[in-house]
Amino acid sequence: MKFWAFLTLLALLLPEAGPASLPKKERKRREEQSPEESKAHAVPHVGHDVPSVDDYHEVIDLSSYEEDYGDQLPEVELSSAAPPAGTSPARSTVPPRTPSPTLTGTRPTAPGRLHSLTSGGLPTCLVCVCLGSSVYCDDADLDHLPPLPRTTAYLYARFNRITHVGAGAFQGLTKLKRIDLSGNLISSIDAEALHPLPALQDLILSENRLAALPPLPRGTEILDVRRNRLRSSGIQPEAFGALERLQFLYLADNLLDAIPGPLPLSLRSLHLQNNRIDSLQRGAFCDPEEHRHTRRPLEDIRLDHNPINLSLFPEAYFCLPRLPIGRFT
Numbered sequence: 001m002k003f004w005a006f007l008t009l010l011a012l013l014l015p016e017a018g019p020a021s022l023p024k025k026e027r028k029r030r031e032e033q034s035p036e037e038s039k040a041h042a043v044p045h046v047g048h049d050v051p052s053v054d055d056y057h058e059v060i061d062l063s064s065y066e067e068d069y070g071d072q073l074p075e076v077e078l079s080s081a082a083p084p085a086g087t088s089p090a091r092s093t094v095p096p097r098t099p100s101p102t103l104t105g106t107r108p109t110a111p112g113r114l115h116s117l118t119s120g121g122l123p124t125c126l127v128c129v130c131l132g133s134s135v136y137c138d139d140a141d142l143d144h145l146p147p148l149p150r151t152t153a154y155l156y157a158r159f160n161r162i163t164h165v166g167a168g169a170f171q172g173l174t175k176l177k178r179i180d181l182s183g184n185l186i187s188s189i190d191a192e193a194l195h196p197l198p199a200l201q202d203l204i205l206s207e208n209r210l211a212a213l214p215p216l217p218r219g220t221e222i223l224d225v226r227r228n229r230l231r232s233s234g235i236q237p238e239a240f241g242a243l244e245r246l247q248f249l250y251l252a253d254n255l256l257d258a259i260p261g262p263l264p265l266s267l268r269s270l271h272l273q274n275n276r277i278d279s280l281q282r283g284a285f286c287d288p289e290e291h292r293h294t295r296r297p298l299e300d301i302r303l304d305h306n307p308i309n310l311s312l313f314p315e316a317y318f319c320l321p322r323l324p325i326g327r328f329t
């Protein structure tokens with residue numbers, strides 16, 4: 001009888017005890033499944049010099065765990081609260097069962113902590129999901145860009161309510177390769193905002209309210225500004241000429257009345273459908289002085305749904321591997 005009573009008591013108590021009472025393997029498995037956990041794991045990737053409030057809470061929680069469960073402390077959780085010492089996200093720099101004094105020592109004291117907070121006072125990687133070098137902030141109700149971890153290479157902040165990109169938005173993000181801000185309300189980007197991004201390749205700004213383009217990073221390969229309010233006056237005369245790696249230039253569904261140029265020789269796709277282009281300037285695609293010159297890569301030009309009659313400019317296409325798509329009669 002006593003034995004059964006003990007078992008019943010045990011059965012009642014077990015669910016209360018929570019994850020710490022589970023066998024180590026089971027705990028690990030659960031943690032792998034939980035999205036909350038994967039968010040917490042991503043925290044240390046965030047920022048080495050900017051410990052977040054999230055870290056802070058983890059630290060406090062762990063201290064009490066430590067008291068209660070001592071050596072049962074799961075290794076995975078410990079590492080998520082580890083000080084941002086190493087560069088490796090997988091880190092095992094902190095051994096399991098680190099005593100709490102070491103942990104409390106990781107409490108952020110620097111004013112730099114504020115740097116990792118969003119406008120609402122929440123750490124970036126709580127509002128967004130940080131996975132490796134990617135930061136996913138899609139559909140997160142953001143009205144401006146949160147400060148990003150220095151290691152960010154891929155930023156997705158689609159479908160928010162961002163209206164402006166300030167000069168410091170991407171400061172110091174030397175690894176940033178892709179920015180995707182499509183589906184926001186961006187009407188202005190500061191001139192200095194994108195310029196100091198040495199690694200940037202893909203800039204996706206489709207479905208916003210831009211009337212003008214800021215100066216672009218030289219390494220840009222894909223520029224997507226479809227479905228904005230771009231006017232020809234909002235594109236600097238030399239905006240694309242110096243972008244020697246630009247391959248895809250998507251400017252459809254805007255208010256352009258001329259073909260932007262000069263276009264770099266690396267260009268493969270030029271999409272200008274659904275604009276107000278009614279004329280072709282001399283040399284828009286081909287150098288009129290150099291008749292042997294060809295632009296083999298530029299195979300995909302779209303000028304459909306523009307008021308232009310492409311038949312009026314028969315000498316404009318001689319260097320192209322294919323005629324543009326559009327109205328020819």
Ligand SMILES: *[C@@H]1O[C@H](CO)[C@@H](O)[C@H](O)[C@H]1NC(C)=O
Binds near residue numbers: 309311312329
């Ligand atoms: C387009 O230009 C060509 C060549 O001048 C002309 O024959 C044709 O009628 C024009 N089409 C339209 C719709 O204006």
